[in-house]
Amino acid sequence: xxxxxxxxxxxxxxxxxxxxxxxxxxxxxxxxxxxxxxxxxxxxxxxxxxxxxxxxxxxxxxxxxxxxxxxxxxxxxxxxxxxxxxxxxxxxxxxxxxxxxxxxxxxxxxxxxxxxxxxxxxxxxxxxxxxxxxxxxxxxxxxxxxxxxxxxxxxxxxxxxxxxxxxxxxxxxxxxxxxxxxxxxxxxxxxxxxxxxxxxxxxxxxxxxxxxxxxxxxxxxxxxxxxxxxxxxxxxxxxxxxxxxxxxxxxxxxxxxxxxxxxxxxxxxxxxxxxxxxxxxxxxxxxxxxxxxxxxxxxxxxxxxxxxxxxxxxxxxxxxxxxxxxxxxxxxxxxxxxxxxxxxxxxxxxxxxxxxxxxxxxxxxxxxxxxxxxxxxxxxxxxxxxxxxxxx
Amino acid sequence: xxxxxxxxxxxxxxxxxxxxxxxxxxxxxxxxxxxxxxxxxxxxxxxxxxxxxxxxxxxxxxxxxxxxxxxxxxxxxxxxxxxxxxxxxxxxxxxxx
Numbered sequence: 220x221x222x223x224x225x226x227x228x229x230x231x232x233x234x235x236x237x238x239x240x241x242x243x244x245x246x247x248x249x250x251x252x253x254x255x256x257x258x259x260x261x262x263x264x265x266x267x268x269x270x271x272x273x274x275x276x277x278x279x280x281x282x283x284x285x286x287x288x289x290x291x292x293x294x295x296x297x298x299x300x301x302x303x304x305x306x307x308x309x310x311x312x313x314x315x316x317x318x319x320x321x322x323x324x325x326x327x328x329x330x331x332x333x334x335x336x337x338x339x340x341x342x343x344x345x346x347x348x349x350x351x352x353x354x355x356x357x358x359x360x361x362x363x364x365x366x367x368x369x370x371x372x373x374x375x376x377x378x379x380x381x382x383x384x385x386x387x388x389x390x391x392x393x394x395x396x397x398x399x400x401x402x403x404x405x406x407x408x409x410x411x412x413x414x415x416x417x418x419x420x421x422x423x424x425x426x427x428x429x430x431x432x433x434x435x436x437x438x439x440x441x442x443x444x445x446x447x448x449x450x451x452x453x454x455x456x457x458x459x460x461x462x463x464x465x466x467x468x469x470x471x472x473x474x475x476x477x478x479x480x481x482x483x484x485x486x487x488x489x490x491x492x493x494x495x496x497x498x499x500x501x502x503x504x505x506x507x508x509x510x511x512x513x514x515x516x517x518x519x520x521x522x523x524x525x526x527x528x529x530x531x532x533x534x535x536x537x538x539x540x541x542x543x544x545x546x547x548x549x550x551x552x553x554x555x556x557x558x559x560x561x562x563x564x565x566x567x568x569x570x571x572x573x574x575x576x577x578x579x580x581x582x583x584x585x586x587x588x589x590x591x592x593x594x595x596x597x598x599x600x601x602x603x604x605x606x607x608x609x610x611x
Numbered sequence: 612x613x614x615x616x617x618x619x620x621x622x623x624x625x626x627x628x629x630x631x632x633x634x635x636x637x638x639x640x641x642x643x644x645x646x647x648x649x650x651x652x653x654x655x656x657x658x659x660x661x662x663x664x665x666x667x668x669x670x671x672x673x674x675x676x677x678x679x680x681x682x683x684x685x686x687x688x689x690x691x692x693x694x695x696x697x698x699x700x701x702x703x704x705x706x707x708x
Contacts, residue, residue, distance in 0.1 A: 424627075427626040
C-alpha cells in the first residue's frame with residue numbers, strides 16, 4: 220500500500236536509500252545534496268539502517284571508499300553535487316571500468332566559476348563519458364522511483380555498472396511535493412538480496428582489483444564496456460515493467476508527451492519539462508501540433524528509440540541546461556546524432572536555458588514553441604544555438 | 612600465449628588467480644644481463660638482499676644462478692657486489708652480444 224506524504228526531493232531519495240538499506244555509504248556534504256546525506260546519516264545513527272557510514276575528507280575520497288567497499292562485496296551508495304562530482308571525476312571512471320554497481324544520486328548544480336550553488340545540469344553532463352548509467356528525474360517522485368530502480372539496474376549480473384540518479388538542485392531537492400512512498404517491505408523485496416561478484420572479502424578466493432592493463436588488452440576491456448552499455452536499455456525497461464506492477468507508475472527510456480502526431484517538439488530534461496508540458500498543452504489547445512520528449516536514460520542514450528519518437532517532427536528545439544562551450548549543448552549533440560540514424564532531417568535548434576538556477580518560466584517555453592511553429596511553417600531560422608532568459 | 616578476445620575477459624579487469632604475477636615474465640625488458648662469476652663470489656648475499664625483483668635464487672643459504680625470467684637488468688646487484696680481491700662476482704653484459 221502506498222503512503223502519501225509531502226516531502227522534499229532530498230528527503231524522498233534519502234528515504235529510498237533507507238528502504239534499500241545498503242551495506243556502505245561514504246559521502247561528503249555539498250549543497251544542495253547536503254540534507255539528503257544528513258537525513259541518511261540520521262537513519263544510520265538512529266539504527267533505522269544497517270549501513271556502515273564512512274565520513275571522508277573529500278568527494279574524491281568518498282568515491283574511492285565506495286569503490287573499495289563495492290569491490291569488497293557490499294551494496295554501496297553515495298550522493299553528491301557540482302564541485303563534488305567534479306572532484307570525483309577520476310574515480311568515476313574507475314568505478315565504471317571496474318564494473319562496480321554503486322548507486323549515486325546527483326543533485327544537479329552549476330559548476331564554478333563563477334561560484335553558484337543553484338540547479339543546472341553542468342555537473343552530470345560533465346560526467347557523461349565516465350561509463351556511468353544516468354537516470355534523470357523530473358520531480359521528487361521520479362527521483363524516489365529512479366533511485367529504487369537504480370539498484371536493480373546497476374546490480375544485474377549482466378550489467379554491473381554504477382548508476383547516477385539525477386535530480387534538479389533546489390527545484391526538486393528542496394521543494395516539498397506530494398510523493399507516494401512504497402512500503403519498506405515492498406522496496407526491500409524489489410531491490411532484492413545483494414548479489415556479490417568477485418568480492419575481495421572472500422579471502423578463500425583471493426583476487427586483485429585494478430591491475431595495469433597495457434596496450435595488448437586495454438582496448439578489449441573498453442570494447443567489453445561498450446558492449447554492456449548496448450544491453451542496458453533492455454534491463455532498464457524490464458526493471459521499469461516490474462516497478463510498474465509494484466507502484467502503478469510507468470517508466471520508459473524517456474517520456475513522450477503528445478508526440479505521436481507532433482510537428483514541432485521540445486526535448487527537455489528534468490524539472491523544466493514539467494513547466495514545458497503545460498505550455499505544450501496551451502499550444503495544443505490552439506491547434507498547434509506541439510509535443511515534448513523528456514529523456515530519462517541519458518547514458519546509454521537510446522538513439523534509435525528517440526529518433527523514432529521524434530519522427531513526425533519538422534522542427535525540434537533541444538533545450539540544454541548546460542553548455543559545451545564552443546560546441547552545442549550536450550543534449551543537442553545526442554539528438555542530432557539520433558536524427559542521423561533515422562535519416563530524417565528536421566530543423567534542429569538549440570537553446571541554452573536555466574544556468575546557475577535561472578528560473579525557466581512558461582513564457583520561455585512559449586517563446587521557443589512559437590519560434591518552432593514559425594520555422595515549421597517555412598520561416599527563417601534565426602540562429603541554431605542561442606541562450607534564452609538572459610539579459611543583453 | 613594466445614591473447615584473449617574481449618568476450619573472454621573477466622568483468623572489470625579483476626584478476627581472479629592469486630599469485631598470477633609469476634606468469635608475467637618481465638625478463639624480456641632487460642637490455643643488460645648480469646653474469647655471475649662464481650670464482651669471485653664470497654657468498655655475502657648482498658645481491659640477494661638488494662635485488663628488487665627476487666631474481667637471485669638462493670638455496671641452503673648460498674646463491675646460485677640468476678632467475679632470468681624476472682631479472683630486468685637494473686644492475687643494482689653488480690653495483691653492490693664487493694667481489695673478491697677487487698674482482699666483481701657480477702658483471703653486466705649487453706644483451707644480444
